[in-house]
Amino acid sequence: MGMTRQEKRALVMGLAFAAPWIIGFVLFVAYPVAASLYYSFTEFTGLDITGFVGFGNYIEMLTRDELFHKSLYNTLYYLSLAVPLGFIVALCLAMLLNLKIREVSIYRTCVYIPNIIPAFAASFVWLWLLNPEYGLVNLVLEQVGIWGPGWVSDPRWSKFSIVLMAQWGAGGSAMIFLASLQDVPRSLYEVAELDGASAWRKFRYITLPMISPVILFHVIMALFGAFQVFTPAYIMTAGGPANSTLFYVLYLYRNAFNYGKMGYASAMAWLLFILALVTTLIVMKTSARFVYYQGEER
Amino acid sequence: MRNHFRGKFLVVLVTAAMLVSLAGAVLAKEQVTFWTNHSGEPDRSTLESIVTKFNESQDKYEVEMTVVPGSETDVAKLMTAVAAGTGPDVYLIDRFTTAQRAVAGALTDLTPFIERAGWKPQDEYLPFAITESTWAGKVYSLPFDTDTRALYYRKPDFTEVGLDPEAPPATIDELTQVMDKLTKRITERRFDRLGLIPWMGQGWHYTWGWAFGGEFYDVANQQLTVNDPAIVESFAWQADVADKYGIAAIQGFASAFGSEAQDPFIAGKVSMIIDGDWKIAGLKIFGPELDYGITNIPTKPGVGPVTWAGGWAMALPRGAKNPDGGFEFARFAAGPVGQEIYTRETSHLPTIKALVDRTDLLADPRHEFFLAGLPFAKSRPAVPVGALLWDELTAARDYVINGDKTPQQALDDVIDRVQSELDKNL
Numbered sequence: 001m002g003m004t005r006q007e008k009r010a011l012v013m014g015l016a017f018a019a020p021w022i023i024g025f026v027l028f029v030a031y032p033v034a035a036s037l038y039y040s041f042t043e044f045t046g047l048d049i050t051g052f053v054g055f056g057n058y059i060e061m062l063t064r065d066e067l068f069h070k071s072l073y074n075t076l077y078y079l080s081l082a083v084p085l086g087f088i089v090a091l092c093l094a095m096l097l098n099l100k101i102r103e104v105s106i107y108r109t110c111v112y113i114p115n116i117i118p119a120f121a122a123s124f125v126w127l128w129l130l131n132p133e134y135g136l137v138n139l140v141l142e143q144v145g146i147w148g149p150g151w152v153s154d155p156r157w158s159k160f161s162i163v164l165m166a167q168w169g170a171g172g173s174a175m176i177f178l179a180s181l182q183d184v185p186r187s188l189y190e191v192a193e194l195d196g197a198s199a200w201r202k203f204r205y206i207t208l209p210m211i212s213p214v215i216l217f218h219v220i221m222a223l224f225g226a227f228q229v230f231t232p233a234y235i236m237t238a239g240g241p242a243n244s245t246l247f248y249v250l251y252l253y254r255n256a257f258n259y260g261k262m263g264y265a266s267a268m269a270w271l272l273f274i275l276a277l278v279t280t281l282i283v284m285k286t287s288a289r290f291v292y293y294q295g296e297e298r
Numbered sequence: 299m300r301n302h303f304r305g306k307f308l309v310v311l312v313t314a315a316m317l318v319s320l321a322g323a324v325l326a327k328e329q330v331t332f333w334t335n336h337s338g339e340p341d342r343s344t345l346e347s348i349v350t351k352f353n354e355s356q357d358k359y360e361v362e363m364t365v366v367p368g369s370e371t372d373v374a375k376l377m378t379a380v381a382a383g384t385g386p387d388v389y390l391i392d393r394f395t396t397a398q399r400a401v402a403g404a405l406t407d408l409t410p411f412i413e414r415a416g417w418k419p420q421d422e423y424l425p426f427a428i429t430e431s432t433w434a435g436k437v438y439s440l441p442f443d444t445d446t447r448a449l450y451y452r453k454p455d456f457t458e459v460g461l462d463p464e465a466p467p468a469t470i471d472e473l474t475q476v477m478d479k480l481t482k483r484i485t486e487r488r489f490d491r492l493g494l495i496p497w498m499g500q501g502w503h504y505t506w507g508w509a510f511g512g513e514f515y516d517v518a519n520q521q522l523t524v525n526d527p528a529i530v531e532s533f534a535w536q537a538d539v540a541d542k543y544g545i546a547a548i549q550g551f552a553s554a555f556g557s558e559a560q561d562p563f564i565a566g567k568v569s570m571i572i573d574g575d576w577k578i579a580g581l582k583i584f585g586p587e588l589d590y591g592i593t594n595i596p597t598k599p600g601v602g603p604v605t606w607a608g609g610w611a612m613a614l615p616r617g618a619k620n621p622d623g624g625f626e627f628a629r630f631a632a633g634p635v636g637q638e639i640y641t642r643e644t645s646h647l648p649t650i651k652a653l654v655d656r657t658d659l660l661a662d663p664r665h666e667f668f669l670a671g672l673p674f675a676k677s678r679p680a681v682p683v684g685a686l687l688w689d690e691l692t693a694a695r696d697y698v699i700n701g702d703k704t705p706q707q708a709l710d711d712v713i714d715r716v717q718s719e720l721d722k723n724l
Contacts, residue, residue, distance in 0.1 A: 043722075045402035046377045047616065066711070067693075133554030147488070150550030155700055241549065242696035257374035259686045259719075260402035 036266040044263035046256065057267035068268070070243055071251035074159060078247065079226035081163045086222050087215070089170040094177030108178070111171040119169075123235040126165050127152070152237050155244035162232045162245060173218055180214040181207065212291040219287075220280055227276050248272060327353075327360035330623035331386040333376070335368035336610075340579075344643040345390075348636045352627055355635075359623040361388075371395060371685040373404075376615060380404050385615040387624030388631075393441060393611040394678045397433035401682035401723045405438045406614040411625040412437060422633075426677040427649035431611050433682065440632035443646035444609035445574045446671040447500045449596065453589045455480055455491070455569040466570075466593040470509070470535065473596040477539070480569040487547040494570040495552050496536050497699070498562070501572040503691040504606055506532040508676050511601040515679035520724055522679075522717050524691065525709040528598070533698045533705035540699035559584050574608075575668035579645055582662070592667050605668075607675035609649065647672060682723040687716050 003011070015022070040058070043051040061068045097108050114122065129136050130151035138148035151161040188206050197205070208215075230249040233239055239246035239254075248268070256265035332349065336342050342365060349363045366375045370392040379385040391399060399405050412419060419428055419437060427441035453463035459479045467473040477493030484490050496506065507514060512528030515521070540548065555562035557580070563571045564585035571577075572595060581588060594603045612628035614621055630636055637648045641659045647669055648654060657666050678684060694708035703711070 045404075047381055048403040066715070131554050132550035150546055150553055153549040153553035154546050155696075155702075156546075240692075240696060242700045242702055243693050253374075254689070257377055258371050258689070259683075260377075260398065260404075 036269060039263050040267035040270050042263045043261075044266070045260040046262040049263075053263070057264045058271065060264070061267060061271065067243065067246065067251060071246045071248045074244065074246055075227060075229060075248040077159055078163060078229050079223065081160070082166050082226050082229075083219065083222045085163060086166060086170055086173065087218060089167045090173035090218070091177050091215075093170060093174035094181055097174065097178050098181045108175070111174055113171070114168050115172040119231040120235060122168060123165075123232050126168070126232075127236055130161060130165075152245075153241060155242045158237055158241065158244045162229070162236075165232055166229075173222070176214060176218065177211065180211040184210040209292040210294075213293055216283070216287050216291050220283060223279055223283065224276060227272060227279075327358060328620055328623050330359045330361045330388065330620050330627050332361050332363045332388040332390075332624075332627060333366045333386040334363065334390040335366055335375075336390065337365050340644050341646075344640055345631075347643070348631050348639050349627075351635065351639065352630045355630070356626075359620075359626055361623075361627050371688065373399070377402075377404060380615050380617055383617055385617055387614065387618040387620045388628050389613050389615050390442065390610050391439060391613050393427065393430045393439060393609050394680070394684045396431050396439045396611060396613065397680050397682040398684050398686075399613070400433045400436075400438040404616055406616055406618060406621060408437045408440070408614065408625065408628075411621070415629070417629075422650060422652075424649050424651060424654070424672065426607060426675065427609065427611075430677055430680045432680065439611035439613035440628050441649040442610045442612055442632045442637070443640055443644070444607045444649045444672070444675075445576060445646055446605040446607050446668045446675050447505060447572055447574050448592050448594060448605060448667060448671070449570055450563060450573050450577060451570040451591050451593065452563070452566065453591055455566070463591065466591060467596045468594070469599055470596055474535075474539075477570070481543070487544050489543075489547065489551050489567075491566060492543070492548065492551065492568050495548060495568055496539055496572075497695060498552055498568065499571040499573040499577075503529075503533075503695050504676075504678060505572055505595060506536065508604045508606060509595050509597040509601065510535070511598050515681065517679075520681075520720070522687070522713050522720065524687075524712050524716075525706065530705045530709055533695065533709065536695065537698050537701070537705060540701070545699055545701070561585070563590075564588060575645065575647065575665055578662050578664050592664055603671070603674060605671040605675050607647075607672065607677050609646070681720055683716055683719045686719060687712070690716055 039049075041052060041054055041056075042049045043053055093111055097104060097111060128134075130138075132138055132148065132150040132153065135148075135151075137151070141148040149157045152158050184207060188210070189202055192202050192206060228249050229247050230253070233245040233247050233250050234253070237245040239250050249272070252265045252268040252272070255261040255268065334342075334345055336345060346363055349361045352361055353359075364386070368375050373391070373395075376385065376389055376391075396405070400407075419431075419440065423431075423441045424444070427444060428437070431437055431439040431441050449466065451463075451466050456463040456466075461476060461479060467476045473494065480491065480493035482490040495501070504514065507524075507526070507529040510528040510532035512523075512526040512532060514524050514526070514529070516523050551567070552562070555565065555567060561580065561584060562568045563573075563577075564581065581590065595605060597604050612632045614624045614628065618624045632649075634650055634652060637650050637653055638656075638659060640646060641648045641653060641656070642661070645661050645665055647665075648656075648659075653659065654669065654672060657663075657669065660666060660669065679687070681687065690712045694703070694712050697703040697708045698705050
């Protein structure tokens, strides 16, 4: 196990050069993560630890806290709609932007623009678009004879409205899909065309398998994003009406900063982490059959 | 030669500058930092003028004011700063959350400062205000402004439907009838105008609960009583209104409007609204032509005039670097001088007994109505779960008007959730 002097020197130098990152990681990531795990077993106001409660916070959350269940349900509802819908919208946009038309770069820019607008500002604009009396959305619906709902004021619609709004940011994912679409070798399509394959078959048997690693990446990132949905509810609805948009992270935030229950909020954060981890593992395991990496034997 | 002269001149200049700054450092006043989340006008600039007045009034401390993000119950900025040891010396908090922040360890106990100053705040402030500032016998904040609530109504609307604009509804039954008369429908479920949306403006759970004669908290036994039959009845009344007009229709209609220029009361979309005294200032700017009246909140017979008061308070966060300077400023701003400026410029009401009769401070005679409400004004329970209780009551009200829970069930559930949190802190 002996190291030569040169190896030792290299190790020290290596560590020294990596030190800024190591220190930053330990101080600003590892320590806070470990501390929040500890806090999750305590009653912690954010300033003082007033008691050690073991798994008390977790038990309270899982067995007694009605709002916790509601917030988890709201987030899962959002996730189960926003992830598939986001995927379909982004892929459709990407395929449209992959068409060989002259001014396509203008469209690409337009589709991406929403991503550079802060979610905060966009939420306010959407509040106006979705205004039940004077909003553009209901105005358009009225032209075709539909009296639109109170998008964010009606508890039956509020979550779905936020799902729809999220599609406004689909341009970012569309760009990633577009890049992967352009990576699919032309020769595969040419061969298929020689064999007389239809457009659907080319999509199903060439495009989808070839971009499947990117789809997996998208789904996992979208799941993470959906578990953490916060901003639109924080700004547009404040969790209402009737707690119908009280998402998991919004409830966590309230516990931490409005109610002085930082310990409970830490426990919620850890449970969310475990939930996201398990979901990701399931997706990774079950996706092995669908995802094709080039060069891989099948 | 010329260069040489210039060099000498520079040396003299630098030396002079150093001497001046040295003298400045010796004579410099102690810094006091003051944070508020009042970013709107005229509140913000009025606070600034109180700071200026304080800085001019003495030569020991220099207060610097900063507007920070936050709201009535959202003090994330304060909490993280205090935890990191970078909090301010003075923070303007919503007074009814004093107990909550004190229990969370975010505030400095002011009692020693008060005793050292040989001062009795109980003599200076209105009882409800100093009660809100006190937890477990210790004073944690100094009461600043206050406000009360009333029913605003549009006189022309009353005339239009044949009601006497000088005889606004006084009881809940009268109110229910008048609401119906004033409502104008486009179709069965679309409105051109609603008489009143009970939960709009300041029509909170507390407002109607008290108007029905209920009590939310039993101080002697430290028990929440939000399932008081009168409060249950007030929720049931709101559910009836929701049912009668259609909750989706009302909420859709209500959410179409905003504040200021989009105010539904100014636009004539609601004929009546429960609101606070600050609305007078807004009406003056955005609806100067509007002929409106102000009257007591309608109540159940025998309950008597009802209103409730809120307001803010000056607190010293824990870890304040200059607590003595902070207390000095807090006492000045929340004292007669600061409150007189604030009352005159913002038309909020004072919490200082000596200023309560000063109608000359009020910009508009209509404020007198609100000032007159202070002696019988109720205030929210001074408990360390004030913010939680508020959010839970709001959610309960939403459940009830949306038909998700019965009033009894919703309010029982509030007690279930909040009483245990309260007990932990007693």
